[in-house]
Amino acid sequence: MKKIDVKLTDSSYPIFIGSGIFAKLRGLLEKYELNKNIMFIVDEKVMEFHNKKILNEFYSYKGKMSCYVVKQGEKSKSYTELNKIYSFLLEKNYGRDSLIIAIGGGVTGDLAGFAAATYMRGIQLVHVPTTLLAMVDSSIGGKTGINFEAKKNMVGAFYQPKLVLIDTDFIETLPEREITSGMGEVIKCTYMADRKFFKYVQENIEKAYKNDGKVLSWFIYEAAAIKAAVVSQDEKEAGLRKILNLGHTFAHSFETNLKFKIKHGEAVIAGLISALYLSQKTGLISEKDLDYYLSLPLKVKLPAQIKKPPMEDLFKVMLHDKKNREGKIKFVLVAGPGKIVLDAEADKKAVSYAISRMRQTIG
Numbered sequence: 001m002k003k004i005d006v007k008l009t010d011s012s013y014p015i016f017i018g019s020g021i022f023a024k025l026r027g028l029l030e031k032y033e034l035n036k037n038i039m040f041i042v043d044e045k046v047m048e049f050h051n052k053k054i055l056n057e058f059y060s061y062k063g064k065m066s067c068y069v070v071k072q073g074e075k076s077k078s079y080t081e082l083n084k085i086y087s088f089l090l091e092k093n094y095g096r097d098s099l100i101i102a103i104g105g106g107v108t109g110d111l112a113g114f115a116a117a118t119y120m121r122g123i124q125l126v127h128v129p130t131t132l133l134a135m136v137d138s139s140i141g142g143k144t145g146i147n148f149e150a151k152k153n154m155v156g157a158f159y160q161p162k163l164v165l166i167d168t169d170f171i172e173t174l175p176e177r178e179i180t181s182g183m184g185e186v187i188k189c190t191y192m193a194d195r196k197f198f199k200y201v202q203e204n205i206e207k208a209y210k211n212d213g214k215v216l217s218w219f220i221y222e223a224a225a226i227k228a229a230v231v232s233q234d235e236k237e238a239g240l241r242k243i244l245n246l247g248h249t250f251a252h253s254f255e256t257n258l259k260f261k262i263k264h265g266e267a268v269i270a271g272l273i274s275a276l277y278l279s280q281k282t283g284l285i286s287e288k289d290l291d292y293y294l295s296l297p298l299k300v301k302l303p304a305q306i307k308k309p310p311m312e313d314l315f316k317v318m319l320h321d322k323k324n325r326e327g328k329i330k331f332v333l334v335a336g337p338g339k340i341v342l343d344a345e346a347d348k349k350a351v352s353y354a355i356s357r358m359r360q361t362i363g
Contacts (some may be wrong), residue, residue, distance in 0.1 A: 022128065
C-alpha cells in the first residue's frame with residue numbers, strides 16, 4: 001500500500017493506494033479517530049457489483065451505519081438529489097458527529113462532498129473512489145459541488161476529506177469508456193511532468209485498456225502525486241492550481257453543449273487536443289512539438305458527438321467559465337515539458353481554429 005500526503009495548512013490528509021485495500025478501511029477510520037456514525041453514499045453500479053465487499057467489511061460494525069444509493073449520471077449532481085441526502089441524514093438522526101463515506105465515481109464524490117461540506121456546517125468526509133477518473137482527479141483536492149442551470153459545478157465548496165482510499169481492484173469491473181474517462185486526466189498530468197511520465201503513458205496506454213494492474217497502479221500513483229503536490233501548494237486555486245484546468249475550458253463547453261452525454265474524460269481529451277492546437281497557434285509550441293504532444297491523446301478513440309455542437313454555442317458556454325476574468329475567456333495552455341501557461345487569452349478566430357483542427361484530427 002502506497003501513501004501520498006496532501007499537505008495543507010489546516011486540513012492535511014493522506015491518500016492510500018493499493019490492491020485490495022478496501023479491507024483496511026475500518027482500521028484506518030480507527031487509526032485516524034474518525035467519527036463512528038457513518039453514512040455511506042454509494043453509486044448504484046458500485047452497489048450492484050461490490051455490495052458484498054462493502055457489507056463484509058462492515059458486517060460486525062457496532063456504530064451507527066446507513067446507506068444512501070446515488071443513481072449514475074450528471075443528473076444526480078443537482079439540488080434535488082442534494083436535498084434528498086439532507087432529508088435522509090435528518091431522518092436517520094445524523095448530527096455533527098457523523099462521517100460520510102463516498103464510494104463511487106466523480107458524481108458521487110462531488111455530491112457527497114458538498115453534502116458533507118454543508119450539512120450542519122460541515123461533517124467529516126472520506127472518499128473511496130471507484131472509477132479511474134475519481135482515483136486520479138475528483139477525489140483529491142477538496143472540490144465539491146453540483147451543476148446548476150445546465151452549467152457544470154456552478155455551486156460548490158472547497159472541502160477536504162479526512163482521507164482518500166484508492167483500492168485499484170474496483171477498476172476490474174469498469175467498462176472501457178470509464179477507462180477512457182480516467183485516461184483524460186492521466187494524459188493531462190503528463191503535460192505537467194517531465195517527458196518520462198509522458199513516454200511511459202504513451203508506451204503503455206494499451207495495457208491499461210487490458211486491465212494491466214501494474215500499469216494502472218503506476219498511472220494512478222503518478223497522476224495522484226502530481227495533483228496532491230499542486231493542491232498542497234494552492235488549495236483554493238488562487239494561482240498554481242489553475243494548471244489542473246488544462247483542456248477544461250474546452251471540455252466543459254463540449255460537455256454542456258452535449259448535455260453531459262459524453263464522459264468527462266472524453267471531453268477532456270478533446271479539450272487537450274484543442275488546447276494543444278491553440279498553444280501552437282499562439283506561438284507557445286512548434287509544429288514539431290505539437291505533433292509529439294498530440295501523439296498520446298490521439299491514441300484514444302473519441303465519440304463522434306464531439307464534432308456536433310455549433311461553434312457559437314461552444315463560445316456561449318466558455319464565456320461563463322469560472323476561470324474567466326473581466327469578461328475574457330482564460331485558457332490554460334502548454335509551452336513545453338512541465339511548462340504550463342496560465343490565464344492565456346486568444347481571439348475567437350484562434351479558438352475556432354483550434355476546435356476545427358481537433359475535429360479534423362480525431363477523424
